[in-house]
Amino acid sequence: MRGARTWKPGPSGNDPGYLRNPLTTCRIADVFNCRSMRLARVSLLLLLALFVATCSHREPVTSDSGPANVATPAGIQPPAATPAAPAAPIPAEPVPPVVKAPAPARPLDLNTLETQLKETKAIGLFTKITLKNQVDDLLGQFRKYYQGKAQLTLKDLRRSYDLLMMKVLTLLQDEDQRLASAIVSSREAIWRLLADEKTFATLQA
Amino acid sequence: MNRVALGLAHAFVVAALFATPSSAADDEALKKDLTAVIALQGLPCGKVVAVKVLAESDYNASCEDGNRYHVHLSPEGRVVVEKQK
Numbered sequence: 185m186r187g188a189r190t191w192k193p194g195p196s197g198n199d200p201g202y203l204r205n206p207l208t209t210c211r212i213a214d215v216f217n218c219r220s221m222r223l224a225r226v227s228l229l230l231l232l233a234l235f236v237a238t239c240s241h242r243e244p245v246t247s248d249s250g251p252a253n254v255a256t257p258a259g260i261q262p263p264a265a266t267p268a269a270p271a272a273p274i275p276a277e278p279v280p281p282v283v284k285a286p287a288p289a290r291p292l293d294l295n296t297l298e299t300q301l302k303e304t305k306a307i308g309l310f311t312k313i314t315l316k317n318q319v320d321d322l323l324g325q326f327r328k329y330y331q332g333k334a335q336l337t338l339k340d341l342r343r344s345y346d347l348l349m350m351k352v353l354t355l356l357q358d359e360d361q362r363l364a365s366a367i368v369s370s371r372e373a374i375w376r377l378l379a380d381e382k383t384f385a386t387l388q389a
Numbered sequence: 390m391n392r393v394a395l396g397l398a399h400a401f402v403v404a405a406l407f408a409t410p411s412s413a414a415d416d417e418a419l420k421k422d423l424t425a426v427i428a429l430q431g432l433p434c435g436k437v438v439a440v441k442v443l444a445e446s447d448y449n450a451s452c453e454d455g456n457r458y459h460v461h462l463s464p465e466g467r468v469v470v471e472k473q474k
Contacts, residue, residue, distance in 0.1 A: 310423065314429045
């Protein structure tokens with residue numbers, strides 16, 4: 185019936201037999217055949233495709249369920265629950281549900297730590313390279329220290345190490361709390377590797 | 390023909406409107422990255438407010454405090470930040 189369609193000028197907006205369109209006027213009966221309506225449909229499909237494509241490019245919002253435990257310094261354990269003294273019998277009351285505290289992050293080995301730092305999206309590429317430069321500089325200072333060529337003491341090296349850790353944590357703590365927490369947990373273990381000449385030599389090998 | 394051209398123009402305008410936020414997000418990520426790099430070097434800046442891309446891994450960054458830095462990657466793989474006058 186395509187050939188049978190008739191094109192009439194749209195008389196007025198009040199006529200229910202016509203549908204006003206910015207480009208032209210089509211009869212409602214011809215809505216699926218009219219060229220302008222096809223154009224509008226194609227345009228709408230394009231818009232939908234663009235919208236879907238734009239949405240799929242956006243980064244997914246990740247939510248970290250547990251509260252941040254980044255501020256907990258390494259080595260400090262939460263106070264252990266003290267055994268309660270035998271209490272007098274209390275009439276039974278509804279016990280509020282116990283909120284389970286998030287498990288502390290496991291210390292990472294150096295290779296895992298390196299991989300996760302490379303993969304995290306919390307730090308930009310240039311920042312990662314800068315951090316790597318500074319890690320390399322610190323390792324160079326340790327090397328000189330063990331070779332007896334540096335004026336630095338182990339205390340100075342510890343200060344530099346802590347400062348570098350602070351920089352890394354500052355960069356991570358807002359956007360990758362899990363990795364920041366793991367680094368906090370690994371902090372002392374990594375220091376022990378660096379502060380021992382034999383393990384340091386193993387790392388350098 | 391005019392209708393086709395109008396339709397296409399309409400689609401391009403809308404496409405441009407949708408494409409702009411993605412580019413802006415990349416721009417913001419670069420500014421944030423350079424802000425962190427400059428701060429890691431211990432140089433005054435505050436936040437990077439404008440970036441001019443000179444080449445790949447080669448930027449001129451303008452800070453909110455008025456300082457300007459040339460940030461680039463040296464052949465040795467080090468990030469170099471040079472203050473500009």
